[in-house]
Amino acid sequence: MQEMKLTESYLNELNDVQKEAVTTINGPVMVIAGPGSGKTRVLTYRIVHLLKSQIPPWQILALTFTNKAAREMKDRIEKLVGQDAYKVWAGTFHSIFARILRVEAHRIGFPNDFSIYDTDDSKSLIKEIIKSMNLDPKVYNVGAIRSRISSAKSNLITPKMYVANNELIEQDKMNRRPMTYKIYEKYLERCQRAGAMDFDDLLLQMFRLLYQNPDNIREKYQQQFKYLMVDEFQDTNFLQYEILKLLSIYNGSQNNICIVGDDAQSIYSFRGATIENILQFANDFPEVKTYKLEQNYRSTQHIVQAANDVITFNKKQIKKEIWTDRLSGNKIKLIKGMSDTEEGRMIANAIIEQKNRYSLSNSEIAILYRTNAQSRVFEEHLRRQNIAYRIYGGLSFYQRKEVKDVLAYLRLAVNTKDDEALKRVINYPKRGIGQGTTNNLTKLADDNGISMWECLAQIQLSPRAKTSMGKFVGIIKEIQKKAVTEDAYKTALLAVKKSGIIDLFKSENSLEAQNRIENINALLDGIQEFVEDDVLDEGEDINKQERSLSNFLQTISLMTDQDNDNDQVDTLTLLSVHSAKGLEFKSVFVVGLEENLFPSYMSLSSPEQLDEERRLFYVAITRAEEILTLSYANSRYQYGQMKFNDPSRFLEEISDDNIESSITIKKKPEFATPKILGKFKPLSSNPTTPLAVGANNFQANPSNDIKIGQNVLHLKFGKGFVKSIDERRVATIVFENIAENPEKRIMLNYARLQILHD
DNA sequence: GTAGTCACTATTTGA
DNA sequence: TAGTGACTAC
Numbered sequence: 155m156q157e158m159k160l161t162e163s164y165l166n167e168l169n170d171v172q173k174e175a176v177t178t179i180n181g182p183v184m185v186i187a188g189p190g191s192g193k194t195r196v197l198t199y200r201i202v203h204l205l206k207s208q209i210p211p212w213q214i215l216a217l218t219f220t221n222k223a224a225r226e227m228k229d230r231i232e233k234l235v236g237q238d239a240y241k242v243w244a245g246t247f248h249s250i251f252a253r254i255l256r257v258e259a260h261r262i263g264f265p266n267d268f269s270i271y272d273t274d275d276s277k278s279l280i281k282e283i284i285k286s287m288n289l290d291p292k293v294y295n296v297g298a299i300r301s302r303i304s305s306a307k308s309n310l311i312t313p314k315m316y317v318a319n320n321e322l323i324e325q326d327k328m329n330r331r332p333m334t335y336k337i338y339e340k341y342l343e344r345c346q347r348a349g350a351m352d353f354d355d356l357l358l359q360m361f362r363l364l365y366q367n368p369d370n371i372r373e374k375y376q377q378q379f380k381y382l383m384v385d386e387f388q389d390t391n392f393l394q395y396e397i398l399k400l401l402s403i404y405n406g407s408q409n410n411i412c413i414v415g416d417d418a419q420s421i422y423s424f425r426g427a428t429i430e431n432i433l434q435f436a437n438d439f440p441e442v443k444t445y446k447l448e449q450n451y452r453s454t455q456h457i458v459q460a461a462n463d464v465i466t467f468n469k470k471q472i473k474k475e476i477w478t479d480r481l482s483g484n485k486i487k488l489i490k491g492m493s494d495t496e497e498g499r500m501i502a503n504a505i506i507e508q509k510n511r512y513s514l515s516n517s518e519i520a521i522l523y524r525t526n527a528q529s530r531v532f533e534e535h536l537r538r539q540n541i542a543y544r545i546y547g548g549l550s551f552y553q554r555k556e557v558k559d560v561l562a563y564l565r566l567a568v569n570t571k572d573d574e575a576l577k578r579v580i581n582y583p584k585r586g587i588g589q590g591t592t593n594n595l596t597k598l599a600d601d602n603g604i605s606m607w608e609c610l611a612q613i614q615l616s617p618r619a620k621t622s623m624g625k626f627v628g629i630i631k632e633i634q635k636k637a638v639t640e641d642a643y644k645t646a647l648l649a650v651k652k653s654g655i656i657d658l659f660k661s662e663n664s665l666e667a668q669n670r671i672e673n674i675n676a677l678l679d680g681i682q683e684f685v686e687d688d689v690l691d692e693g694e695d696i697n698k699q700e701r702s703l704s705n706f707l708q709t710i711s712l713m714t715d716q717d718n719d720n721d722q723v724d725t726l727t728l729l730s731v732h733s734a735k736g737l738e739f740k741s742v743f744v745v746g747l748e749e750n751l752f753p754s755y756m757s758l759s760s761p762e763q764l765d766e767e768r769r770l771f772y773v774a775i776t777r778a779e780e781i782l783t784l785s786y787a788n789s790r791y792q793y794g795q796m797k798f799n800d801p802s803r804f805l806e807e808i809s810d811d812n813i814e815s816s817i818t819i820k821k822k823p824e825f826a827t828p829k830i831l832g833k834f835k836p837l838s839s840n841p842t843t844p845l846a847v848g849a850n851n852f853q854a855n856p857s858n859d860i861k862i863g864q865n866v867l868h869l870k871f872g873k874g875f876v877k878s879i880d881e882r883r884v885a886t887i888v889f890e891n892i893a894e895n896p897e898k899r900i901m902l903n904y905a906r907l908q909i910l911h912d
Numbered sequence: 913g914t915a916g917t918c919a920c921t922a923t924t925t926g927a
Numbered sequence: 928t929a930g931t932g933a934c935t936a937c
Contacts, residue, residue, distance in 0.1 A: 219926065219927080220926065220927085221926090221927085246926080246927065247926095247927080248926080248927040249927080252927090270927090272927085273927090291932095291933090292920090292933095352927095353926080353927045354927095356927075357927095389926090421924080422925075422926085424923080424924065424925085425924090425925065425926075524923070525923055525924075526923085526924085527922090527923090527928095527929095547925080584913080711927085712926095712927055713927085730924065730925085731924080732923090732924045732925060733924090733925075733926095751923095754923055754924080755923090756923055756924090757923085766924095791928070792922090792928090793922060793928065793929090794928035794929080795928085
């Protein structure tokens, strides 16, 4: 009975279309979900509905792109159904496939405890291959080759198919890199030999496993995963879709696959995502039922309308129009600076003004930019104004050198064939194994088709190098031994000590070294936490193995640190538009809206890429719940040169009705003091106005009314006390919330101050 | 083995 | 401008 009630209550929280999408659990379903339309809610409630319909949790496979999205989903399901949530197979494509490959990899020629190569490892290996082939590393740009290999894998193009493909070969010739296919071939060999998979391999090898179907492994997983769900389907690449098809299309299949996505938010074509998959879906699953979630619960009218305005300029799209029944709210504000510096200053001022007017906390505000390089100016001005901020998307914790070095010791202990790990630490900290020795080793290993570790036994060494090498091998063996008898934490502790990394930093005695020691300690803490985690996820196969070193290594190699936002401080967020996808803020600033920047100069040559930039802009503006401010600068420093760019075409695409006090975009630079274009409209006292909260109904008093001893409100500085006024009508006001120099001298003739009576 | 110098390049990013 | 990687000289 209780359960019945719960069932009803969760369905009642959905609108009609959402409810349909949630309760249609048989057959293929496609949900086109506009921004802010309750996509996550549909996904989670659908899983809840499956569980309530007596579907065993382990038959449900829910795939996302980020750990964060997966965690959010699991947490929400747990709130509704409890522990069963953890028996659902929910996670990122990569983590779920890695989990399966840990059990099955031996069937396709990989060890079950394969290493995972991150992008740095891949690059380092490719670099080595280029060198071994005596190719010019300037022409054979490592990054370019890596992404070429990556996209070949993502499109299921083997080296053989690569050579046979005229288009690819022609492209490589044009780029003066005709040997790319050969590098690709060697790279695959080397990964296999090292027992390592890169990120693309986690998908590719999963595909191979299902496709080659050793021991009918495909049927096993087809039988297990009867219900598939995919989030952000517009971000899937060819390979991912092929895997999904292998799992869901077969004789007797119910085709219970539900995809959720939005073609208008497809912004990752540069890493292989293709909207074709959405369009193809209806062909592959002709029975598909399509639901469009068009009601936006996030943003106020003008923002939603502006988003619609802009996206209509893209021709190729699934027709839909988002709408909202929220209040019309504020119009979009436009800020123009003469230079990038000034843009930064004006944005910082506008932020302070908004904070005071609407009593926003820092965490309700975000600044979005097209390129990360733009963050600096804003940082400077925010710091100057004493606004706490944090930047999304810097170097992740697990990418720090010292952390990776420690991990390399552990990786090597788990899988000695891991050449990239070996290269990292064989002479770090320095133990007298020089470049020459390492080069010989690499070459010998390559010539014999074995791993470097296996070569160590046979390589000829000078007596000196021999002792050093002996020491190194001893350390690794010791770590290995520890790993057998002890848990991951104790093993890692030993590795840190024996490797000499900590001693190295201790002797350095600098602030930076201190920092690195702290990071290593943080890593150790993390490992300890992993080991001591005694929360037993019911139903999962928990045995000693799960706490093993190799398991820990897998877990963290698939992690980024966008997870660690355990911030105590109230911070404003600075981030690129790409990384803002999926997030929302009360007030959003989209900055640097200039031609050649947003849209990026890289995209101007092709209409497809320009459309993607436009979708990116669409994503940017739909992050805002109530206040949206757009800005551009007449000039800015790019690559050390002053550049003059026109305002972005996207600004013109928003209809004037949605912009406060429209200005002519293409107007010549003004010489008057730049100011916020379009004044803030005084808020109505209507209590339903989203942001009108009590005292923030700011209304300036005539400056003559300001007297000594009064409490006043200033839009920029907040609440203050008038200490004195001099003969030139300059008031000295002490502001409560300003930590440094709370005393400001305010010119009353210009200031807008509201007298506070209490 | 390392410090110093020069030349080159330059979106977006998850796992 | 700023960061990186390769090369040179000790």
